[in-house]
Amino acid sequence: MNFASDNTGPVHPKIMAALAEANEGYAMPYGADDHTAAAVADIRATFEAPDAAVFLVSLGTAANSLILATLADPWSAVFCHPQAHIQEDECNAPEFFSGGAKLILVDGPDAKMTPDALDAAIRNEETRGVHGPQRGPVSLTQATEKGTVYTVAEIKALCDVAHAHGLAVHMDGARFANAVATLGCTAAEMTWKAGVDAVTFGGTKNGLMAVEAAIFFDPKPAWEFELRRKRGAHLFSKHRFLAAQMQGYLAGDLWLDMAAAANARTAQLARGLKQIDGVNLDFEPAANIIFAHWSRARHAKALAAGASYYVMRGDPMVGDPDEMLPARLVTDWSASEASVDQFLDILRGA
């Protein structure tokens, strides 16, 4: 019953095996090894993007910040949703790596920007000449931090707005696989075919140890990105171990299998939760995250029974037992059907 995060579960055994296999003999450092070449080729194939510039880093915040710093100037505005990870959960890393770009918040329901709000926000900049920030890249989160998913059409609509203003689009795909699994589309359809220019292709939240790919479909900024990655202390020396994880991830569509499993457990959870009186879902879950409310008494019971998840506000143990407190539940590839059932049983009984 561990629904705390998709970074609390184990690494998939196939990934561990890939690491062990990569640990044979010598390999040149800093990406000049065969595993890296193969992983880059695998990513290009997966994205149907033979010319893409592809880089591996170990953390999603690194990929996001380095991509945005490459696409933005220090005097840029970066457009994103108020609930984007880059706004809320990266401790000003985007500002740091970009040298001081400003995040301009573009609202919309279900943690998704709307094209109209984006267009208005863009139009509101560059109205004050040299005095205001200059328009910069748009960053969208797929799946969102609230567990919702942009449709391909919605992505395309946002990209169209950005491109109409000459702006690039970044997709923070920390949960890229979960979104693809939900939409049933291809990686290409969800990205460059819809207009996305650069992607953080996440792996860590989906069964890897610590790997994310930064992908630029137009490879022009490749060298700048390499320098930024090194300067940001994100260039691994024993690079084959990042690459091996990525190879294992893409081989036989493991990445999609893991995401499908994670999503299925969230769907199972959501179905069950909806049938419990006094449990309210905040969003319709579309990937592997649920935000919901139930009473403090129920929280106390579930936690006491060993369930692990985040209560987003208030002390679940102290206070009015009937007060509704918000919960976040995340399922990863390793969550079992039985653990979900067990959890639902406890909530039902509480």
Added chain:
Amino acid sequence: MNFASDNTGPVHPKIMAALAEANEGYAMPYGADDHTAAAVADIRATFEAPDAAVFLVSLGTAANSLILATLADPWSAVFCHPQAHIQEDECNAPEFFSGGAKLILVDGPDAKMTPDALDAAIRNEETRGVHGPQRGPVSLTQATEKGTVYTVAEIKALCDVAHAHGLAVHMDGARFANAVATLGCTAAEMTWKAGVDAVTFGGTKNGLMAVEAAIFFDPKPAWEFELRRKRGAHLFSKHRFLAAQMQGYLAGDLWLDMAAAANARTAQLARGLKQIDGVNLDFEPAANIIFAHWSRARHAKALAAGASYYVMRGDPMVGDPDEMLPARLVTDWSASEASVDQFLDILRGA
């Protein structure tokens, strides 16, 4: 009929005289001169703050950014109104000088933050541990960019909120004098007596050539500020010429006389505008700025007659003559009663 800005008018003759007087003989550079010592003493006296750390720079954006960088960490949130100058009109200078702090926007009517909104915004940070930005200083603009003015009680309420969370308060006083003139209070009452910790004490928009003071009522960060000023290339060598302007500004309350004159012309303008059918004021003007709407036809007439002010959106010459277009009008110390009457006559006739 020049109402474009309070930085388009001339420098007051007394300031020019002070500059000429300061230009006698030799003076040690970088603030080690008698004029600087005297100007600092004058500011301390004006603010009834004998221990304040006081620094002169030439631009308001410099004072704002250097103060905020001193009060904030690179991982801080800085709380301000969405229409604050530091958010809209400094091309990411606060982010640059602070090394990447994030501006968190706190809304409220009339371009003024409300204590409740401020409290909620502060409480919303430091809820995500090391992942989110850390709470940092609050910055309020007095008078606001929309020409409204916080009352002393309103300032105190905001400072109380900030201090309850252990946060410092900065006042962007680019139009400090106009606000004091409006409120009829003292500089001390509008700042440290209400809880303000640091002030940008503006002069440039109120008859000086280019001088602003950065004031810290607790002088502890003085040396850090000095290093930041030098590193930001804002330490004047021929410092006596900044100081002489400030001396002239405070001597005989010239600063208040100029502000009162500027405010009076805006009041005269506002009275007149309210009596014209088809002219709508956006805010009740409390200092020396007016935001209003009138028809394109009226704009065209006024501009053709030689009036100078900003039409904030749209082409005043091309389009539907009845469309209401927004105007900003600012009066400085030098605006004449006659020029205001002349302008009102033209609008009335249009």
Added chain:
Amino acid sequence: MNFASDNTGPVHPKIMAALAEANEGYAMPYGADDHTAAAVADIRATFEAPDAAVFLVSLGTAANSLILATLADPWSAVFCHPQAHIQEDECNAPEFFSGGAKLILVDGPDAKMTPDALDAAIRNEETRGVHGPQRGPVSLTQATEKGTVYTVAEIKALCDVAHAHGLAVHMDGARFANAVATLGCTAAEMTWKAGVDAVTFGGTKNGLMAVEAAIFFDPKPAWEFELRRKRGAHLFSKHRFLAAQMQGYLAGDLWLDMAAAANARTAQLARGLKQIDGVNLDFEPAANIIFAHWSRARHAKALAAGASYYVMRGDPMVGDPDEMLPARLVTDWSASEASVDQFLDILRGA
């Protein structure tokens, strides 16, 4: 015959086993897991420093830059040798993370700063008031980039100079274990007992996959470091996998065994090279790196035979066969006695 770097060899099997063992069940992210607590305790025990603040990151450049940024101000001078990794091989990462600190180079033979040169360099700063950079931390590299090693007495002498000026000392210990193995001292003796204030305790170059520890013997800057680590995108989510490596590293003194093995192979190499006519060593090797010169013809022969190492200047295949070209050879824990003998045979025969 792979002597290209100590990051080209495999991860030690015990480390792979530790990773596999850590991959059981669920663990809270971001360092709130049992492995991390245990690894921190192990490091504190190894350094006999029960109060030390200890953090894990994946790259040495990250540890160096984050430590220096914590110890320095943006307007600081950081004192280091011209051949320090932070000066030559981090693509301005120290400048980036510190917000613009300036590296002041302190020369000395064998890639080691001398106390006199350090003292002179420190005295040369803060002579120009606010105009020059302010004195900041001293950073020494142990073992050095040239494969030499500071004695404990030499470290103490440098720390004494730094402390006499009130400055902190950082040790870049990317090859910390190799130096300890050479000196036969304890980790404590080589660091805080000699006056070192903060250490980059390297693991990646000595048999780990990618882990370095940042250690502050005075834990005061712990929270600042945590924020800097997160903001620099260096806080691992699946933190147990960094920690497990470090646990395996320290268990049963594996770290020292691996370093001793690496050093022994370099000693074997050096002994052999000295006996070959026409081979000149640039430094007396004291750890696991050799810089030497031999003829282009010899380089061509060795490389053609499959040896792998860096020729630091010139094309080993094209040009005057008698020209002496510089080589760098590094041995890691996995280098075999036989491969060294084989290499020496080839050189001898060439």
Added chain:
Amino acid sequence: MNFASDNTGPVHPKIMAALAEANEGYAMPYGADDHTAAAVADIRATFEAPDAAVFLVSLGTAANSLILATLADPWSAVFCHPQAHIQEDECNAPEFFSGGAKLILVDGPDAKMTPDALDAAIRNEETRGVHGPQRGPVSLTQATEKGTVYTVAEIKALCDVAHAHGLAVHMDGARFANAVATLGCTAAEMTWKAGVDAVTFGGTKNGLMAVEAAIFFDPKPAWEFELRRKRGAHLFSKHRFLAAQMQGYLAGDLWLDMAAAANARTAQLARGLKQIDGVNLDFEPAANIIFAHWSRARHAKALAAGASYYVMRGDPMVGDPDEMLPARLVTDWSASEASVDQFLDILRGA
């Protein structure tokens, strides 16, 4: 007898008159005024560079840092002499504005880089791929901080080296006029005709209140510079007052007259000093600065008699009266022949 600096003397009366004249009526802010257009035209004419991008700022450190930040990337090396103002006297401003570029020091006698040393320093970078900083602009100081002057041929030789590597050249001309007066060449000959790409054209040290021009002979980076200037809080609102100073400076070659006067006083000083036993000049003065040594007793006498100059090391009042202590003397446009004679008399008599 004030030889402390060329920023201690008065502003030239013609400049004060130009300021007064510019203070008539209204003028659009931020450089959109007639004075600015005229000043830019005057600078282009002076430099015979009709297409140059020209910007005014108030401080030399601002012009230097903003130009270098425009020409360099954050991961660049900037090549300069160890005694350059940007290295010694700007409190890390170049690192700050550039986002962390590294200054690589290129030595040479008389505070001047030699072409060979520059070539070697450039060749020493970009030898370590992504790991080291990348080659960036060269910055030379004319006149140097030691009062020496590069000949046009020397400038050309340095520019040839830089251009052979594809690098741009910046000239820090805080004392540009003094150098032109010494060389008897034109502004164009000393800059773009010799290969210089961007210039800090100083005025503050030569009779202005506070104005420097940043000039790019290739105007391509103009808009980037404008954004950097605004973001650095260096865009003056009442811009006509910067422009008026520059207009007055160039009108009737006032700038050259003032520089010639300053240089003449230094030449007079040098002639006299050479004839005094026990006075040693450190450099052959070529502009308006002298570095020399004489005994503590002599310093004490001169200072007691009211002379003002910097003793660069040691307490002139306390210690062995025969110890030789270093002095720096600077003459500005306003220094009188009589004051120099008076000073020489005192030294002679001491």
